Amino acid sequence: MATLQIEKLTKTFPPHSKDGRPVRAIQDISFAMSGQVFVSLVGPSGCGKSTLLNIVSGVDSPSTGTVTVTQDGKKARLGYVFQDSRLLPWRTVMQNMLYVSDLPEEEGRANASKYLEMVGLGHAHDMYPGQLSGGMQQRVGIARAFSVSPDLLLMDEPFSHLDAITARSLREELQVMWNATKKTVLFVTHDVMEAVQLSNRIITLAHGGTVFDDTTIELPFPRKASDPEFAAQQAEILGRFETMELERTAAKG
Amino acid sequence: MSAATMSRQPGFANSSIGRALRSSWGARVTSYFAFVVAWQIVGASFFRVPTPWETLDFIWREVSGGDHGGVRPGQFWEHFSATVPRFAIGISVAFVIGVVVGLLIGSFSFVRALLSDVLLVFLALPAIIWAFLTVMWFGLGWEAPVYTVILSAAPFVAVNVAQGVRAVSPELRRMSDAFGVPRNRRIRSMLLPAITGYLFTGLRFAVIIGWNAVLLAEWFGAVDGVGWRARLWYDAARYKGFVGWAIIFIVFIFLLDGLVLSPLQRRAFRWRASPSSDLKAEVGAVDTESFTNTAIGL
Numbered sequence: 001m002a003t004l005q006i007e008k009l010t011k012t013f014p015p016h017s018k019d020g021r022p023v024r025a026i027q028d029i030s031f032a033m034s035g036q037v038f039v040s041l042v043g044p045s046g047c048g049k050s051t052l053l054n055i056v057s058g059v060d061s062p063s064t065g066t067v068t069v070t071q072d073g074k075k076a077r078l079g080y081v082f083q084d085s086r087l088l089p090w091r092t093v094m095q096n097m098l099y100v101s102d103l104p105e106e107e108g109r110a111n112a113s114k115y116l117e118m119v120g121l122g123h124a125h126d127m128y129p130g131q132l133s134g135g136m137q138q139r140v141g142i143a144r145a146f147s148v149s150p151d152l153l154l155m156d157e158p159f160s161h162l163d164a165i166t167a168r169s170l171r172e173e174l175q176v177m178w179n180a181t182k183k184t185v186l187f188v189t190h191d192v193m194e195a196v197q198l199s200n201r202i203i204t205l206a207h208g209g210t211v212f213d214d215t216t217i218e219l220p221f222p223r224k225a226s227d228p229e230f231a232a233q234q235a236e237i238l239g240r241f242e243t244m245e246l247e248r249t250a251a252k253g
Numbered sequence: 254m255s256a257a258t259m260s261r262q263p264g265f266a267n268s269s270i271g272r273a274l275r276s277s278w279g280a281r282v283t284s285y286f287a288f289v290v291a292w293q294i295v296g297a298s299f300f301r302v303p304t305p306w307e308t309l310d311f312i313w314r315e316v317s318g319g320d321h322g323g324v325r326p327g328q329f330w331e332h333f334s335a336t337v338p339r340f341a342i343g344i345s346v347a348f349v350i351g352v353v354v355g356l357l358i359g360s361f362s363f364v365r366a367l368l369s370d371v372l373l374v375f376l377a378l379p380a381i382i383w384a385f386l387t388v389m390w391f392g393l394g395w396e397a398p399v400y401t402v403i404l405s406a407a408p409f410v411a412v413n414v415a416q417g418v419r420a421v422s423p424e425l426r427r428m429s430d431a432f433g434v435p436r437n438r439r440i441r442s443m444l445l446p447a448i449t450g451y452l453f454t455g456l457r458f459a460v461i462i463g464w465n466a467v468l469l470a471e472w473f474g475a476v477d478g479v480g481w482r483a484r485l486w487y488d489a490a491r492y493k494g495f496v497g498w499a500i501i502f503i504v505f506i507f508l509l510d511g512l513v514l515s516p517l518q519r520r521a522f523r524w525r526a527s528p529s530s531d532l533k534a535e536v537g538a539v540d541t542e543s544f545t546n547t548a549i550g551l
Contacts, residue, residue, distance in 0.1 A: 057431045080431040086424050090446040090524045099442050100432035128524040148432065 002069065002076045002151035002184040003034040004056065009065035011051055011209070025051040026209035028065070033201070036182040040195035042237070043205030043212075049188040051209075053156050056186065071151035079150030079183075081158040085137035087129040093140050094125040100148055115143040118177060135166035142174065146181065155187040159194065171197055175222050192241065196234045197223045204240065212244050213237075303493035311497040321494070328482065329501075336478040339395055340467045343402025347459055350403070351410020352452070356444075358411065359418025372415075375408040380466040388474030398470035398478065405466040406459035413458070417451030418444065449521045457514060464506055 011026040026048040033039045041049045054060035055067055057078055069076040087096045097112035098105075116122050119139040129137050138158060145153055159167035171194060178185060178198070189195050195202050199217055206212035215237065223230050273279045289305050296304030303311070314320065315327035357364040358372070383404045387397040421444060429439050471480025479498065486494025 054427075059427050059430050078431065078433075080428070082424070082428065084424070086428040088425065088443060088446070090449075091442060092524075095442070099438065100434060130524065144432075154431075 002071045003032065004152060004184070004186065005032045005066075005068045005070075006030055006052075006056075007066050009052070009055065009067060010063050011048065011055060011060070012063045024209060026055075026062075029205075029209065029211055030065075031203060031211060031214065033184065033186065035184060037201060038178055038185045038187060038199045039201045039203060040187045040189055040199040041203050041205060042189055042192060042195045044207060045190060047205040047207055048209035049190075049205060050156055052205075053154050053186065053188050056152075057154055069152050076151035077148060079145035079148050079153045081138075081141050081145045081153070081155040083157045084161055085129065085134075085141040087137055087140055087144075089129050092126050092128055093121065093132075096129070096140060097144055097147055100144055102148070112143075112147050115147040116140070118146070118180075119143045119173065133166075135162055135170060138162060138170060139173075142170075142177070146177065146183070150183060153183045153185045155185060157189055160189075160191075167194075172222070174198060179221055192237050193225060193234055196230060196237060197225065202237060204237070204244070206244055207248060213240050215240075301492055303496050307493045308497050308500060311493040312501060315494075315497060315501075332477055332479050332482040335475075336398070336467060336471060336480070339398040339471075339478065340402060340463060343399045343467065344406060344459060344463045346399075347403045347406035347463060348410055348456065351407040351455060351459065352414050354407070354411040355414025355455070356418060358415035359448075365415070372408055372412060375404070376412060378404075380405040380462060381469050383466065384469040384473055387470060391474075393474050393476055395475070397474035398467045398480070401466040401470035402463040406463035409458040409462055410452075410455040413451045413455030414448055417448030420451070421447045446521075453514070453518050453521070457510070460509060460514070461506060464502065468502060 007030050009026055009029045010024070013023040013025060015022050029048075029052065041052065043049050051060065055062050056069060057080055069078065071077065087093075088099060091099065093116065094109065094112055097116065098108050101108035101112065103111055113122065113125070116125065119142055121136065121139055121143065124132065124136070124140075129140070132140070138161075142158065145155075159170055162170065175198060187195070187198060196217060196219075202213075202215045202217060203211060204213035204215075217233060219227075219229055219233060225231070225234075274283060292302075292305050296302045296307070311321070316329045318327045318329075320326055354368065354372075358368055359365075380401060383401045384397070387400045387404070391397045391400065425443055425447070429443060434443075467478070468480035468483070471478035472484045475481045479501070483495060483498035483502075486498060
């Protein structure tokens with residue numbers, strides 16, 4: 001089972017101009033997650049959520065602190081779903097799936113087909129991304145991430161660029177997919193409702209890149225926004241957000 | 254007849270001929286026709302300008318090996334077959350050099366700092382300078398035209414490829430990083446397709462510049478080839494011969510572009526074909542139920 005361990009992580013970016021100050025995106029964050037969990041990182045824009053995900057994926061490096069992702073003591077395999085689909089526009093859906101595959105050709109095709117079937121795109125193998133709607137492209141992005149059999153799946157606001165109806169539909173599909181695969185997922189979002197619907201743990205980051213809150217969600221799956229318990233949970237998290245904002249305003253004086 | 258009824262009657266502008274003339278195809282035919290008419294008027298007015306008919310007659314005699322009024326028979330194929338291999342070899346080598354140098358300049362800031370000014374010098378040097386220099390270096394023969402093509406065309410490929418590499422989407426690079434895609438696969442599936450547009454722009458420039466270069470080099474430094482043949486008519490003050498060869502040069506570039514480069518480009522960009530609404534609707538019709546059923550069957 002994949003284990004993500006983050007200890008005293010800080011990330012500072014160099015100043016934008018000569019006279020500017022370095023920008024601290026993440027400040028002294030520590031948390032761990034392991035096993036069949038769906039963890040959401042929630043927070044306002046600019047609190048370092050995506051930066052944290054980039055560091056976990058290895059695309060970016062920490063300024064100080066450590067991030068380790070292991071699977072049974074070995075380096076874990078990662079999958080990534082981005083805000084936009086990030087498909088190669090000049091490659092077909094199947095070729096995009098094979099682009100990230102490390103399986104032999106035939107095996108890779110069979111594996112890709114399985115995940116494309118799962119997202120309802122079993123008959124779109126030979127289509128180019130430009131022939132698909134935004135929601136369909138994001139489905140391919142999700143299938144691509146699952147197809148590499150990731151030990152840890154990183155998702156960076158994958159539904160934020162979609163219209164509300166498509167996003168709702170994809171959230172439901174993701175719930176089904178996660179329940180079927182039980183991957184370890186680290187999911188970034190600024191949408192509390194989305195986090196409550198999908199996660200069994202929500203970590204809230206505050207402005208300045210610190211951990212403000214860490215909550216376990218016990219609601220059974222599948223979760224519906226119309227469920228009173230769901231609404232209560234969402235209200236509780238939103239209440240903590242308001243507290244956070246009030247404290248911030250007070251600190252500013 | 255009322256005014257309203259009259260206004261619905263089809264006039265010339267709305268007739269099929271009127272619509273055809275206003276289409277892009279019609280506009281193109283009109284521009285050719287206007288050019289030929291203008292050429293005919295100028296040719297009929299000044300004896301140093303051959304008319305279109307005289308020029309066509311010359312081209313036909315040159316191509317068919319016919320007699321040029323007792324001067325010498327047409328030798329188009331002899332000279333054309335001497336020039337084309339020089340041009341093809343020059344363009345091929347220029348393309349390979351241009352792509353390699355462009356990839357290096359686009360990928361590594363050190364190489365960019367090292368070569369960008371050198372590249373600018375090469376871009377600024379006109380083909381005629383290379384033609385003179387290569388004739389001085391290699392004398393009369395096949396080498397001067399080939400090297401002139403390489404030296405003139407390669408920088409245009411390189412500068413376009415370098416620009417293409419730098420324009421590759423950082424999002425796609427990060428995606429490739431996040432999934433740990435191997436370098437060879439990245440070059441084959443991400444980098445090269447991403448720079449294809451720039452590659453074709455570079456190739457088109459290279460072909461035009463290279464064709465000018467081969468003609469110039471043959472003009473000054475060869476004993477055969479189309480450039481040499483054009484010069485023969487120029488030296489003999491045979492206007493229709495010189496203009497005839499100019500027309501042949503233009504037609505060659507048009508044919509090369511229309512029969513080789515454009516189809517290649519269309520093939521390379523077939524993924525840009527406009528989305529089919531039927532296909533989109535078909536895929537868009539996928540519902541959560543089908544997704545759920547297949548997911549549970551995992």
